[in-house]
Every structure is written in structure tokens, then in C-alpha cells.
């Protein structure tokens with residue numbers, strides 16, 4: 095009988111995740127019911143939103159019940175199927191959880207058309223929920239257009255690094271903020287950003303004033319706090335502020351005071367709009383075509399930060415909150431059968 099190894103959430107975190115918030119379990123896998131598939135996980139995606147899911151109150155999803163497998167998005171290969179739409183050997187993405195194998199309703203999974211020229215990690219870094227977040231957030235909510243100035247925070251992360259590059263592709267001037275000189279160099283020297291601000295050591299307000307002489311037309315917010323505050327000081331008339339994430343608050347009990355320059359949203363008739371990418375699930379395919387083309391053309395680059403082994407997940411997830419990751423944070427849970435061929 096096959097065994098499933100899993101991390102279960104057993105305590106509500108106070109502040110950052112701690113190893114004792116999780117418990118490692120090994121259980122026999124159940125038999126499949128009609129409509130179900132067995133998926134062996136290859137890559138687990140570690141995402142900032144998981145911190146909110148672990149809280150006792152609902153976010154855009156219900157809280158994870160204590161004692162259940164930690165929720166998480168992942169990519170894997172079907173090993174057994176009692177669902178007509180999936181067969182052994184198919185690659186799928188979905189909420190596989192922090193576990194080595196998942197028994198899932200087949201209808202809850204997305205089958206991937208795997209292109210042999212695209213590395214498997216790119217399907218989580220670009221051609222998955224991250225790419226869709228950047229694409230729809232910037233182009234639909236942000237309505238970014240050629241000639242405009244775009245500022246993106248958390249710019250060296252998974253979403254932010256794509257947002258800035260898509261901004262360049264559509265013809266924006268792009269300024270990113272990130273937490274180290276190494277990250278800022280990556281943005282300007284390799285990804286084509288026009289400028290980058292190391293928010294940990296530079297005065298954000300005065301640097302943003304200097305780097306955005308024509309003001310800000312689109313601000314893509316991943317972080318909240320000081321950077322959002324500064325961006326609001328320089329928004330243009332009819333600016334769009336895309337509220338994608340507020341990671342600086344996810345470990346806090348009490349939210350920080352609101353931004354100081356909110357009055358500019360009013361007098362400049364700006365629009366501040368939050369969004370959650372799962373609302374675009376049925377339209378992901380619209381994003382994947384252009385994203386894959388830009389990748390193939392070398393205009394859209396990505397980086398993955400891969401941690402080896404599911405055992406590492408409870409510690410590795412905090413890389414997102416310390417800023418240790420550059421690009422998409424993944425856990426390699428098992429080997430890709432495609433790579434062994």
C-alpha cells in the first residue's frame with residue numbers, strides 16, 4: 095500500500111509560521127472513488143497568501159481547519175485515474191496541498207498541455223496562477239499602456255518580476271522596488287526595468303520623485319506600507335492602483351496606519367482596485383498564449399528559487415517574508431518523470 099507524507103496545520107501561527115505550527119504525518123493512500131485521481135506532486139508552490147489561509151478567520155477562502163493538510167497550489171503527474179478527463183501520465187495543476195500525493199476530484203484539476211521546450215518549473219513561475227496574476231492585474235485592472243509610468247513593489251518576486259517585464263513589453267517606463275542591491279541589479283541589468291529602488295536602504299519618497307518625473311500612471315502593489323505610501327504621493331490624474339498583495343502586513347496582528355496620501359486618489363480621480371486571481375480562473379488560457387510567446391521570444395524571463403524536499407516546506411515558506419527568495423519559490427517534492435526520459 096502506498097503512503098502519503100503530508101504537513102498538517104496543527105496551530106494558528108502567531109506572527110511568522112513556526113515549525114511547531116505543522117505536524118508531519120504518513121498515512122496510507124485511500125482507494126479512489128469514481129471521479130477521483132491520484133496525483134504525485136512534483137513542485138509545490140509556496141505563496142504569501144498561505145499565511146492568511148492559516149488564520150482563524152476567512153480570507154477569500156475559508157480558513158484551513160486545524161489538523162488538515164496545509165493548503166497549497168502545486169503541479170504533479172497523474173498516477174491513477176477514475177476520472178474520464180485525465181489519464182496516468184497527464185500533468186496537472188491544482189490545490190494539491192503540502193503532501194507528496196493528492197487524491198483529488200479530477201474536475202478540480204487543470205490538465206497541462208506540456209510543451210517540451212518549456213521547463214516544468216516555468217508552468218508554476220509563469221504559465222500558472224503567478225503569470226495570470228501579473229497579466230490580468232497589470233493589463234485589465236491596471237490598464238497599463240505605452241508611454242505610461244508603472245511602479246511595481248516586490249519587483250524581484252514571482253509576480254512583481256513578471257509585472258515589470260510585461261510593463262516594458264507594452265511600452266511603459268518601469269520602476270521597481272525590492273529589498274536588496276542584488277535584486278535591484280537583476281531588475282535593471284537582466285529584466286530591463288528602467289530603474290529600481292532598494293527600499294531597505296534608500297529614501298523611497300525622494301527616490302520615487304526623482305525616478306518618476308512624469309508622475310505615476312499605474313502602481314502595482316504587492317507589499318503595502320512605505321512603498322504604497324510613496325507611490326500615492328506621485329499618482330497622476332486617472333492613475334490606476336492595482337492592489338495585488340500587502341505582504342508587509344500578513345504577519346501582523348494590528349494593521350499599520352493607512353497611507354498618508356490617500357487624498358490624492360480623490361483629487362486625481364484615481365482608481366484603487368483589489369483583485370484575486372482565482373476570479374480569472376476560466377480565462378487563464380487568454381494569458382498563457384501571450385506569456386508563452388514572450389518567453390519564447392526572450393522578452394519575458396523568470397527565475398525560480400527551488401527548495402529540495404517537502405520536509406523543508408514549513409521553514410522555506412518564511413523565505414517569502416524575509417525576502418530570501420528571488421523569483422518564484424517552489425519546493426521540489428519528487429522527480430519529473432519527463433526529465434528522466
Ligand SMILES: NC(=O)c1ccc[n+]([C@@H]2O[C@H](COP(=O)([O-])OP(=O)(O)OC[C@H]3O[C@@H](n4cnc5c(N)ncnc54)[C@H](OP(=O)(O)O)[C@@H]3O)[C@@H](O)[C@H]2O)c1
Pocket residue numbers: 141142143223224227248249250251252253254271272273274277316317319337338339340341342343369370371372413414415416417418419420421422423
Ligand atoms: N491578488 C492575487 O490574486 C495574488 C496572487 C498571487 C500573489 N499575490 C500577492 O502578490 C504579492 C507577491 O506574491 P509572490 O508570490 O510574487 O511573492 P514574492 O514576491 O515572490 O515573495 C515575497 C516578497 O515580498 C517581499 N517582502 C516580504 N516581506 C516584506 C515587507 N515586510 N516589506 C516589503 N517587502 C516584503 C520580499 O522581497 P524584498 O526582498 O523585496 O523585500 C519577498 O521576496 C504578495 O503580496 C501576494 O500575496 C496576490
